[in-house]
Amino acid sequence: MDEYSTGFCIRATGRGGTGSKCGRWNPTGEQVKVLTELFRSGLRTPTTDQIQKISAELSFYGKIESKNVFYWFQNHKARERQKRRRILVDDLHTTTTTSSKQFGSGEKNEAERVIETLQLFPVKSRLYADDCKENTYNLGMEMDHPTLDLRLSFV
Amino acid sequence: MDEYSTGFCIRATGRGGTGSKCGRWNPTGEQVKVLTELFRSGLRTPTTDQIQKISAELSFYGKIESKNVFYWFQNHKARERQKRRRILVDDLHTTTTTSSKQFGSGEKNEAERVIETLQLFPVKSRLYADDCKENTYNLGMEMDHPTLDLRLSFV
DNA sequence: CGTGTATGAATGAACG
DNA sequence: CGTTCATTCATACACG
Numbered sequence: 001m002d003e004y005s006t007g008f009c010i011r012a013t014g015r016g017g018t019g020s021k022c023g024r025w026n027p028t029g030e031q032v033k034v035l036t037e038l039f040r041s042g043l044r045t046p047t048t049d050q051i052q053k054i055s056a057e058l059s060f061y062g063k064i065e066s067k068n069v070f071y072w073f074q075n076h077k078a079r080e081r082q083k084r085r086r087i088l089v090d091d092l093h094t095t096t097t098t099s100s101k102q103f104g105s106g107e108k109n110e111a112e113r114v115i116e117t118l119q120l121f122p123v124k125s126r127l128y129a130d131d132c133k134e135n136t137y138n139l140g141m142e143m144d145h146p147t148l149d150l151r152l153s154f155v
Numbered sequence: 156m157d158e159y160s161t162g163f164c165i166r167a168t169g170r171g172g173t174g175s176k177c178g179r180w181n182p183t184g185e186q187v188k189v190l191t192e193l194f195r196s197g198l199r200t201p202t203t204d205q206i207q208k209i210s211a212e213l214s215f216y217g218k219i220e221s222k223n224v225f226y227w228f229q230n231h232k233a234r235e236r237q238k239r240r241r242i243l244v245d246d247l248h249t250t251t252t253t254s255s256k257q258f259g260s261g262e263k264n265e266a267e268r269v270i271e272t273l274q275l276f277p278v279k280s281r282l283y284a285d286d287c288k289e290n291t292y293n294l295g296m297e298m299d300h301p302t303l304d305l306r307l308s309f310v
Numbered sequence: 311c312g313t314g315t316a317t318g319a320a321t322g323a324a325c326g
Numbered sequence: 327c328g329t330t331c332a333t334t335c336a337t338a339c340a341c342g
Contacts (some may be wrong), residue, residue, distance in 0.1 A: 178318095180319090181318085
């Protein structure tokens with residue numbers, strides 16, 4: 001995920017090479033960087049105005065449309081939650097060591113607990129009590145032109 | 156190879172987490188088997204709950220995370236469909252070759268494990284019935300339906 | 311040792 | 327908003 005996409009995106013040299021159908025938007029490293037930064041700044045669901053502004057700014061780095069920005073935020077937010085949910089739960093089972101790199105010695109009985117009863121349809125347990133605040137955005141960023149300058153003031 | 160050939164990866168002690176750079180998850184033969192069985196049982200898009208359960212269960216055979224299960228199903232389904240579509244469009248006269256496996260699958264390793272009680276689905280098979288439905292997705296796939304309101308005026 | 315193929319992972323786009 | 331689809335990138339492994 002994030003840890004991966006730090007340095008290679010930009011498939012400029014990808015197989016696209018010549019044709020590059022470009023059926024879909026392919027963000028450049030800079031664009032991703034800015035978007036990520038905005039996200040980290042607290043922006044989760046930009047308004048139409050913000051979207052257009054962001055889009056306009058990012059167009060400097062390459063072709064981009066407003067809807068791309070819109071989708072980007074939608075996806076980023078959704079995936080963040082999804083990931084958190086998953087990791088959270090599967091963490092419970094990985095009690096041994098975070099880095100199961102080498103468990104040559106300790107590893108053994110843990111696996112003894114035969115988990116044969118694979119029952120996937122339990123009682124529809126509630127995973128997470130809806131919502132977790134995270135409404136910390138807003139403040140002064142949802143409007144005009146504030147937070148958008150970042151340090152990228154290219155122009 | 157086309158099928159889930161039982162004789163190609165199966166590194167019992169595979170690096171399902173035992174080592175290596177942890178670049179990416181490498182499923183164990185048992186893990187693949189169970190997943191495949193689940194898939195064949197009709198499960199195509201497990202819910203988050205199911206994913207976690209499956210993941211927990213499969214962790215018995217080696218390191219695995221929820222997202223691995225998630226991706227596995229996503230990929231498996233996508234690939235199946237992709238293949239199907241490919242054949243459909245590409246279908247010219249390939250009637251003769253059928254699907255003769257070029258692999259001498261006569262030798263099945265110790266795949267006789269007989270999936271424990273893999274009766275994960277009680278008689279509740281009705282659950283994903285509407286999702287399964289024999290893949291009757293319309294080929295037409297008219298995406299011309301501009302329901303995209305997005306509340307965004309641009310575009 | 312280089313190349314093709316199977317497949318894990320990521321993500322843009324879109325649906326319900 | 328959560329979930330699902332489609333396409334693509336990256337990598338492990340088999341083949342020759």
